Amino acid sequence: MIDFGVVVHGGAGTPEEYADGCRTACEAAFRMLENGTDSLDAAVEAARLLEDDERFNAGSGSALRIDGKTVEMDAAVMDSGGHIGIVINIRNQKNPVLVARAVIDTPHIALAGRGAEEFAARAGFGPYRHVSEQSLKRYEKMMGLVREGKAAQVNPLWKEVDSAFVRRFSCDTVGVVTLDRRGVFAVATSTGGAMPMLVGRVGDTPMPGCGFYAGASGAVAATGIGEEIVRHMLSRTVYDRIHQGMDLQRACEENISLFPRDITAGIIGISRNGYGIFANATMAHFAMVSGSDWRGGMLPGHEE
Numbered sequence: 001m002i003d004f005g006v007v008v009h010g011g012a013g014t015p016e017e018y019a020d021g022c023r024t025a026c027e028a029a030f031r032m033l034e035n036g037t038d039s040l041d042a043a044v045e046a047a048r049l050l051e052d053d054e055r056f057n058a059g060s061g062s063a064l065r066i067d068g069k070t071v072e073m074d075a076a077v078m079d080s081g082g083h084i085g086i087v088i089n090i091r092n093q094k095n096p097v098l099v100a101r102a103v104i105d106t107p108h109i110a111l112a113g114r115g116a117e118e119f120a121a122r123a124g125f126g127p128y129r130h131v132s133e134q135s136l137k138r139y140e141k142m143m144g145l146v147r148e149g150k151a152a153q154v155n156p157l158w159k160e161v162d163s164a165f166v167r168r169f170s171c172d173t174v175g176v177v178t179l180d181r182r183g184v185f186a187v188a189t190s191t192g193g194a195m196p197m198l199v200g201r202v203g204d205t206p207m208p209g210c211g212f213y214a215g216a217s218g219a220v221a222a223t224g225i226g227e228e229i230v231r232h233m234l235s236r237t238v239y240d241r242i243h244q245g246m247d248l249q250r251a252c253e254e255n256i257s258l259f260p261r262d263i264t265a266g267i268i269g270i271s272r273n274g275y276g277i278f279a280n281a282t283m284a285h286f287a288m289v290s291g292s293d294w295r296g297g298m299l300p301g302h303e304e
Helices: 016-034 039-052 096-103 113-122 133-147 163-169 226-232 234-243 248-256
Strands: 005-012 073-079 084-090 110-112 174-179 185-191 212-215 218-224 265-271 274-279 283-289 295-297
Touching: 005 016, 005 039, 005 265, 005 274, 016 039, 016 174, 016 283, 039 073, 039 096, 039 174, 039 185, 073 096, 073 212, 084 096, 084 113, 096 110, 096 113, 096 185, 110 113, 174 218, 174 265, 185 212, 185 218, 212 234, 218 226, 218 234, 226 234, 234 248, 234 265, 248 265, 248 274, 265 283, 274 283
Parallel strands: 005 218, 084 110
Antiparallel strands: 005 174, 005 283, 073 084, 073 185, 174 185, 212 218, 218 265, 265 274, 283 295
8 A cells, every 4th residue: 555656657669768857757746745735736747847858749849740830739637536627739838737737727628729728828828839859850850751752651631651650750648647645646648749640630648538547546647659549448448447456557567468569558557556557668657656665767578
């Protein structure tokens, strides 16, 4: 049994050296929980720190859409008390997760597109237009392969996409799960989307039960190829397993094993009995729980 804790991931496909960013976010959230902060605010703060680290595909580091100029982001927050806030395809914001948190204080659960942006402005979040150097380099490399004929041609109707090509450039979702001293679970997720992607594309990150879920038995956050995560309802499926009494780590491993190896997928979770972390690719992560030493870095047994 644990009293409180936090688990952070930087996205399925993130390299080992990114674990320091996960550690920074994790330690900040853990200190908040130690001091009595509620699980939702701690999760949001950890996600905000990851959004500000341009190495991750969220917030300031968000990927470009296939038009080479558009950045659209998704974020979601939820706790086991039934609070949910979601923003979808929001533009011109530094920290979409903060806007998602603000949605909780409205009668709504989700806001999208221009409406989400107008809400953010009214809520006091100033405009922020930025494309990171890393996002530009990833986009240029991707389109270079397309021009050289080494990948399926990206076209407006998106009729041919090579899965290995998508896997190579996908660096999805950051996610945080927390448990506070009062026994409340929370989850926060944020993403700039997969690459390549059409303008307007939405993945698993803002969809309850797919990219995230929190309930009385725990909190779960998924990462990877969003379309496949949605098809599996991954986060709710793992949550249901732990609600039924399955060990959390086992639930994570068994459900990720259902994905073919060419479909990148990963998951983290926390319950009163501990936490789980698993992916079928490298995934930077970090965890801290009360009464236990931290465990961070890379998952063993997975090759680049």
